[in-house]
Amino acid sequence: MKGRLSRGNVIFSIFLSQWHFLLYIRGLKNNFVKIKINNKEIDIFEGEKLIEAAHRNGVEIPTLCYAPGYQHQASCMVCVVKNCDTGQIIPSCSTVVAEGMNIDTESDELKDLRRQSLELLLSDHIAVCRPPCEPKNCTLRQYTNTYRAKWNKYLHYSAIKTTPPQHISGNLWFDVTKCIRCGLCVYNSKDGFTFKDRGFGMQVVLPEESVGNVDESLWGICPTQALYRSEPGFLQD
Numbered sequence: 118m119k120g121r122l123s124r125g126n127v128i129f130s131i132f133l134s135q136w137h138f139l140l141y142i143r144g145l146k147n148n149f150v151k152i153k154i155n156n157k158e159i160d161i162f163e164g165e166k167l168i169e170a171a172h173r174n175g176v177e178i179p180t181l182c183y184a185p186g187y188q189h190q191a192s193c194m195v196c197v198v199k200n201c202d203t204g205q206i207i208p209s210c211s212t213v214v215a216e217g218m219n220i221d222t223e224s225d226e227l228k229d230l231r232r233q234s235l236e237l238l239l240s241d242h243i244a245v246c247r248p249p250c251e252p253k254n255c256t257l258r259q260y261t262n263t264y265r266a267k268w269n270k271y272l273h274y275s276a277i278k279t280t281p282p283q284h285i286s287g288n289l290w291f292d293v294t295k296c297i298r299c300g301l302c303v304y305n306s307k308d309g310f311t312f313k314d315r316g317f318g319m320q321v322v323l324p325e326e327s328v329g330n331v332d333e334s335l336w337g338i339c340p341t342q343a344l345y346r347s348e349p350g351f352l353q354d
């Protein structure tokens with residue numbers, strides 16, 4: 118009935134007022150700065166990363182080596198955006214916003230660069246996408262479709278050898294042939310995953326003696342199915 122508040126509306130209003138209150142409190146401690154994203158002016162917190170500001174304001178930017186709340190180092194370059202004032206192409210996951218920035222996230226130029234980054238990453242993703250590998254669980258595959266990246270453009274340069282998946286613990290497995298070396302599992306497992314070698318031959322490995330240091334929840338931040346969960350008894354080859 119018009120003018121009558123439902124229980125859901127009341128709960129939502131309380132949630133909204135608390136959210137604005139939290140934003141206000143945070144704003145007291147952190148200065149707000151104004152920037153433009155895709156010609157729309159927004160207020161963001163000083164010190165915030167561009168990707169966080171964009172996502173909080175509903176602007177989609179793809180990411181592979183970044184996961185909110187986790188340690189990361191910019192490496193995949195699918196999150197690139199353009200600083201329209203300087204003309205620089207920058208990774209949004211590691212760029213701290215500054216007052217007056219004017220950022221573009223959606224031009225054809227950027228889509229093209231993201232496609233190239235994906236094609237380079239795919240050069241080391243030499244595995245076949247079959248169960249338990251599902252498109253819905255693989256961010257890499259979703260972006261490959263979105264940006265129409267060619268999965269085999271640089272595949273002949275790959276130095277990764279096909280090896281069987283490694284059982285970690287419980288239902289958790291590691292398949293190096295699907296790893297794009299984003300580093301998320303390395304930076305977020307203490308004495309667990311590590312990088313081996315450098316350059317084209319660089320690989321992510323899990324030494325046998327470090328298996329016990331890997332938490333099964335890491336599965337959730339892997340952008341491919343290199344870290345995957347499989348029911349006991351599922352055939353591994």
Ligand code: SF4
Pocket residue numbers: 295296297298299300301302303321338339340341343344
């Ligand atoms: S296993 Fe997954 S999280 Fe770890 S480096 Fe490879 S792609 Fe990234």
Ligand code: FES
Pocket residue numbers: 179180181182183190191192193194195196197208209210211
């Ligand atoms: S998400 Fe920014 S470089 Fe990977």
